[in-house]
Amino acid sequence: MVDTATLVVDGKEITLEVSSPSEGQDVINVASLVNEGLFTFDPGFLSTASCESTLTYIDGDQGKLLHRGYSIEQLAEKSNYMELCYLLLRGELPAQSELANFIAAVEKETVVHEQLVDICSTFPPGSHPMGMLGTLVSAMSAFYHDGLDINDPDQRMQVAIRLLAQIPICAAIVFRHHMQKERVDLRPGLSYADQFYHLMFSESNDSEVDPILSKALDQIFLLHADHEQNASTSTVRLVGSTDANPYGCIAAGIAALWGPSHGGANEGVLKMIAEIGDESRIPQYIKKAKDRDDPFRIMGFGHRVYKNFDPRAACVRATCNDVLDRLGIKDDPILEIAKTLAKIAREDEYFIERRLYPNVDFYSGVILRALGIPQDYFTVIFAVGRTAGWIAQWHEMVSDGYKIGRPRQKYTGPRQRDYVAIDQRS
Numbered sequence: 001m002v003d004t005a006t007l008v009v010d011g012k013e014i015t016l017e018v019s020s021p022s023e024g025q026d027v028i029n030v031a032s033l034v035n036e037g038l039f040t041f042d043p044g045f046l047s048t049a050s051c052e053s054t055l056t057y058i059d060g061d062q063g064k065l066l067h068r069g070y071s072i073e074q075l076a077e078k079s080n081y082m083e084l085c086y087l088l089l090r091g092e093l094p095a096q097s098e099l100a101n102f103i104a105a106v107e108k109e110t111v112v113h114e115q116l117v118d119i120c121s122t123f124p125p126g127s128h129p130m131g132m133l134g135t136l137v138s139a140m141s142a143f144y145h146d147g148l149d150i151n152d153p154d155q156r157m158q159v160a161i162r163l164l165a166q167i168p169i170c171a172a173i174v175f176r177h178h179m180q181k182e183r184v185d186l187r188p189g190l191s192y193a194d195q196f197y198h199l200m201f202s203e204s205n206d207s208e209v210d211p212i213l214s215k216a217l218d219q220i221f222l223l224h225a226d227h228e229q230n231a232s233t234s235t236v237r238l239v240g241s242t243d244a245n246p247y248g249c250i251a252a253g254i255a256a257l258w259g260p261s262h263g264g265a266n267e268g269v270l271k272m273i274a275e276i277g278d279e280s281r282i283p284q285y286i287k288k289a290k291d292r293d294d295p296f297r298i299m300g301f302g303h304r305v306y307k308n309f310d311p312r313a314a315c316v317r318a319t320c321n322d323v324l325d326r327l328g329i330k331d332d333p334i335l336e337i338a339k340t341l342a343k344i345a346r347e348d349e350y351f352i353e354r355r356l357y358p359n360v361d362f363y364s365g366v367i368l369r370a371l372g373i374p375q376d377y378f379t380v381i382f383a384v385g386r387t388a389g390w391i392a393q394w395h396e397m398v399s400d401g402y403k404i405g406r407p408r409q410k411y412t413g414p415r416q417r418d419y420v421a422i423d424q425r426s
């Protein structure tokens with residue numbers, strides 16, 4: 001293992017420390033370069049590790065995703081979202097009593113302020129659900145700001161538990177408002193996913209919860225729980241590094257997730273399939289995707305980090321089939337288009353060469369549509385799951401100590417020049 005690297009600039013040798021992580025690539029510490037009058041330049045952070053973290057490891061070439069060392073495949077098969085939340089926040093899998101206490105603490109925080117419901121009711125019809133969710137989460141700061149000490153680990157854990165408890169409820173309030181449906185009451189004793197399913201879909205307070213469908217939701221939450229330093233998590237950390245109110249930090253993460261290159265891709269998948277409309281039109285869209293002068297991309301294909309396969313996509317594919325079977329959905333034209341696109345990804349040189357595979361959002365979009373969730377609401381489901389990662393990463397950052405995030409730039413504007421009076425400008 002090398003432990004230093006030498007950079008030669010204008011003949012001057014600069015020694016940089018190289019350290020090894022517990023898994024993955026060695027890391028060159030460039031923090032001292034500023035003392036040499038140099039910055040590094042890495043748009044999109046392709047080669048930049050922005051922090052140390054013990055939560056999640058991704059090996060994009062091998063399609064590997066680990067949370068605290070446990071593979072996503074094992075967690076998806078044997079665990080559930082609540083247990084993963086505990087693992088991410090506390091570092092180890094819980095004993096039975098620890099998990100029971102954690103779930104009880106989450107249940108205790110499920111009462112949201114009625115004013116949040118009032119705020120939601122003021123949104124005009126057609127408002128985007130991600131905008132509404134971000135607003136409600138940001139508004140939570142109004143109720144939990146004064147006296148909040150983010151340097152107190154117990155208070156941080158309380159924030160984490162409250163967000164895990166209340167974000168799904170806010171999401172369900174947004175859903176009911178969006179669908180113009182009456183709300184139902186919380187039903188004590190239901191599991192996390194059953195409660196969410198009930199709040200979203202039940203026609204009455206005592207409607208049955210379908211276990212296959214609520215399990216599918218639990219798995220979608222679990223598969224989306226954390227994904228190291230993606231755009232929204234980096235946003236949460238960056239905003240958190242200013243000591244901002246944590247509800248505001250998570251609201252910022254929700255805004256970052258909204259975009260179609262990130263969490264908005266699952267909505268984009270269904271929009272794109274609807275636009276394609278018919279299998280006969282697929283070749284023309286594939287041609288568009290390959291055309292460098294056309295910004296069109298096949299939504300749900302490709303990933304910044306996974307360059308072989310997305311392990312979450314492999315887990316969710318089986319669930320996708322269970323849900324479609326359970327709902328008796330067959331010969332759906334949308335599904336047929338999705339299947340053909342997935343087949344093309346495996347066979348077409350363009351996608352093979354660039355290592356573009358269907359990602360988790362490709363399949364989760366299909367499941368959510370089958371559940372009857374409107375496509376502009378899909379990213380809200382992603383946000384509910386990702387809450388675990390956002391708050392665990394924020395908690396880790398504050399626990400470990402941090403500097404305010406402040407990237408520099410390569411300035412390419414005009415050099416210094418003199419101001420010209422308006423009547424003398426040519």
Ligand code: CMC
Pocket residue numbers: 227230260261262263265289290292296297298299300301302303304305354356359360361
């Ligand atoms: N369809 C067609 N071509 C593509 C696609 C796509 N979906 N994605 C990448 N390419 C091409 C791209 O045009 C480029 O081609 P060339 O080498 O000829 O210039 C090459 O593949 C490399 O693309 P890139 O933009 O350098 O790749 P990236 O790592 O910067 O982008 C990505 C990753 C996810 C933003 C991109 O693949 C994409 O826009 N995918 C569609 C949106 C999507 O599904 N996003 C969800 C990601 S998973 C959820 C999450 O974790 O947030």
